[in-house]
Amino acid sequence: MQKLQRRTLVKALAAAGIASSTFGLQACSSNDKSQANGKRVVIIGGGFGGSTVAKYIKRFDSSTQVTMIEPKKTYMTCPGSNWYLAGLVDVDYLTHDYETLKTKHGVNVLHQMATGVDAVAKTVTLDNGEVLEYDRLVVSPGIDFIYDAIEGYSEEVAEIFPHAWKAGPQTELLAKQIQEMPQGGRFLMVAPPNPYRCSPGPYERVSMIAEYFKKHNPTATIMVLDPKTKFSKQALFGEGWRDVYGQMIEWYGSQDGATVTKIDVASKTVYSDFDEVSADVINVIPAQKAGKIAFTAGLTDDSGWCPVDQDTFESKIHKDVFVVGDACIAGAMPKSGHSASSQGKMCAAAIVSSLNNLPMPPTRNVNTCYSLVAEDYGISVVGVYENKDGRLSGIPGAGGVSKAGASLQERKMEADYARSWYQSITKDIWHS
């Protein structure tokens, strides 16, 4: 094995945000790409988690052979998809390809679906029948939906009342429905129970739909029926909704009896103890679980998510298999793109360390969630996490949340930071 200069590796890690003066990776390999030498990594999923792992393994140790399996030729981000519903950005803004990962970093991207994993034989089967061998496997498939939790709801009904909780055709369908809603009509969101992808996401979404209605349908109303008693950044969203949209948005939680139990498609009505409510556009965001392949691979526990070591993200069920992103149980870290990418960097360092028989460096994970309440009105929450007694926990005093009662100037600055965050994280993962 040729030697990578420690200085070069530490520089790469610094860019990843995990440099440490005590970092133990001293002798990884160099630019020799000819041989994988027992260093074959297969990654399932090319979203925030999987693409980050792919890029950073190649940055830390370019001699590792990295194959990423992702059915889509381009990836549309959920972050920013609410801005699209408001008409603030277009589909191109949200869409990223895998060219830089392929050509600059040497990641082998296969546009296939992984259909099976044999964790004993260390193989992954693809839907074209091909079988790939791995030394380490990373699974980052995102989420799947629990359709049968609400009577009358199903995968087919989701094409009529789109969840749009995976960005793509349903996001475009929901935008069309919002644009075609009658003047003075009602938009109804059925919010998901915990745990789910992107805790502030539903509330940013109704904010962005209000932004659209304010311009194009000012007498429209928005109602949220929520099976939870509270939600992320609730006080800040409430302040913004009152200040920017007056009475347009009404929110009801489970304490109001707002847990929806039944849906009738024909009459566009949802049922709960709160009331029977009819609406012109209905956005049902169902309960969630880990992406299907995580179940097929036997990586989930009774919770429907994947238990992992909180430093390395190695599965607690299958050795040499790692799970990052929404599908894994990462203690107090929210299921977000930023979390998935942060975990992806730690996981890449863990894999490079283990493949080169080096100690794992100390880890820290970070999450930042920006939400737009209006085009020029942003709020945010930041958390830094460490492994405390086997669970990722927020470090007290590190991170924070936007302050209540801030000036419009401060809210505008946060909205600008939100757009900068999007540009920098998507550039880091897919375009640099």
Ligand SMILES: Cc1cc2nc3c(=O)[nH]c(=O)nc-3n(C[C@H](O)[C@H](O)[C@H](O)COP(=O)(O)OP(=O)(O)OC[C@H]3O[C@@H](n4cnc5c(N)ncnc54)[C@H](O)[C@@H]3O)c2cc1C
């Ligand atoms: C409306 C909305 C707004 C959001 N806003 C933000 C935000 O502002 N900031 C933020 O940080 N996060 C945000 N999020 C959350 C963010 O989108 C997710 O947390 C993030 O995408 C998780 O990354 P992941 O890699 O786990 O999954 P994904 O990014 O979903 O990637 C999973 C990939 O795996 C692929 N895949 C699945 N199964 C297979 C298989 N069997 N074989 C091969 N490939 C497979 C899929 O095609 C997909 O591309 C938002 C989410 C929503 C819904």
